[in-house]
Amino acid sequence: MSAVAKLPATTGPTVAIVNPNAQSGGAEETWKTLRETMRIRFPGLRARYTEAPEHATWLCREALEAGASTIISVGGDGTTNEVLGGFVDPETGRNRFPEATLAVLAAGTGGDFQRMWGRSSLSRQVDRLCAAEARRVDYGVARYVGRDGEPKLRPFLNVASVGVSGDVVRRVNDSDAQLGPTLKYLLGTLQGISGWRNVQVEVRRDEGPKRRVDLTLGIVANGQYFGAGMWVCPDAAIDDGAFDCVEVTGMSRRTLVATLAKVFDGRHLRVRGVEHGRARSVEMRPVWDQAVVPIEVDGEPVGQLPARFELQVDALRLRVG
Numbered sequence: 001m002s003a004v005a006k007l008p009a010t011t012g013p014t015v016a017i018v019n020p021n022a023q024s025g026g027a028e029e030t031w032k033t034l035r036e037t038m039r040i041r042f043p044g045l046r047a048r049y050t051e052a053p054e055h056a057t058w059l060c061r062e063a064l065e066a067g068a069s070t071i072i073s074v075g076g077d078g079t080t081n082e083v084l085g086g087f088v089d090p091e092t093g094r095n096r097f098p099e100a101t102l103a104v105l106a107a108g109t110g111g112d113f114q115r116m117w118g119r120s121s122l123s124r125q126v127d128r129l130c131a132a133e134a135r136r137v138d139y140g141v142a143r144y145v146g147r148d149g150e151p152k153l154r155p156f157l158n159v160a161s162v163g164v165s166g167d168v169v170r171r172v173n174d175s176d177a178q179l180g181p182t183l184k185y186l187l188g189t190l191q192g193i194s195g196w197r198n199v200q201v202e203v204r205r206d207e208g209p210k211r212r213v214d215l216t217l218g219i220v221a222n223g224q225y226f227g228a229g230m231w232v233c234p235d236a237a238i239d240d241g242a243f244d245c246v247e248v249t250g251m252s253r254r255t256l257v258a259t260l261a262k263v264f265d266g267r268h269l270r271v272r273g274v275e276h277g278r279a280r281s282v283e284m285r286p287v288w289d290q291a292v293v294p295i296e297v298d299g300e301p302v303g304q305l306p307a308r309f310e311l312q313v314d315a316l317r318l319r320v321g
């Protein structure tokens, strides 16, 4: 990741947004053990608990509109995604609060966003968060068709993906299996693959040509990891002004399973049928209008194609623990 200029510190209240439901409810206990330390390390810290999915977006927006300068997301990638949503204008996708900082304390299950810096204990994360300078990073904006059939916009900090992964994420999120995150994803992935059929999709990166592909999986990545530890875009950087894009096309279920074993150490990029590139915007639409091609954004199954992904460059102040 490239070095970045030091940004001036911001003053104003710090608000922690805690998803007690993250890590299958474990985040609530985690926060209780951290609360006092956090209050000492961040004087004047206020904590708000989410009460339902998407509540984090409202809490974050409310805090920012009231003048908060730092919002600490306490939960998993889904919580951070929803908190980011509070910074972003729901019509334009632009950051309405470019001088405020999003801080991340990873207390979720998969923790894919955090993996770029190495997974560490929460007490270590708190130390790192206190020491970390805010830096400007990019974030993605996905426009797609929501599960209710209406056009939707959702920002993402880590990875958005299309195809078999959308199905996998839905299965993982619906699963109540008491397995570790990687096993849960692996099981969901194998189930998703066994039910998946490739679909004809038209893809366009930036102003390039429209290409028709037999899509298995399309990745639009700001970060490097998804699927609880799959190192899908090893070269991605959140401050390099481009998405890393991976397309897996025309792959049989058998080859896909074999390729899966390679994605944990990044060797999948050398497999035939896996193409890798970079872009600031990506458009995808099914060739047959009626085809349902699912999308997931930061690990949340949000809707389906057609979709457009755009990068907001240097648009967010971020601190990571």
Ligand SMILES: Nc1ncnc2c1ncn2[C@@H]1O[C@H](COP(=O)(O)OP(=O)(O)OP(=O)(O)O)[C@@H](O)[C@H]1O
Binding pocket: 019, 020, 021, 022, 023, 024, 050, 051, 052, 053, 054, 055, 075, 076, 077, 078, 079, 080, 082, 107, 108, 109, 110, 111, 112, 181, 299, 300
């Ligand atoms: N109070 C709540 N009750 C129920 N669900 C909630 C609540 N607050 C947030 N959620 C939902 O919890 C879900 C899971 O959150 P999150 O992704 O942060 O945790 P995780 O799945 O454990 O971690 P990761 O995404 O890193 O694997 C999100 O879909 C979010 O919408």
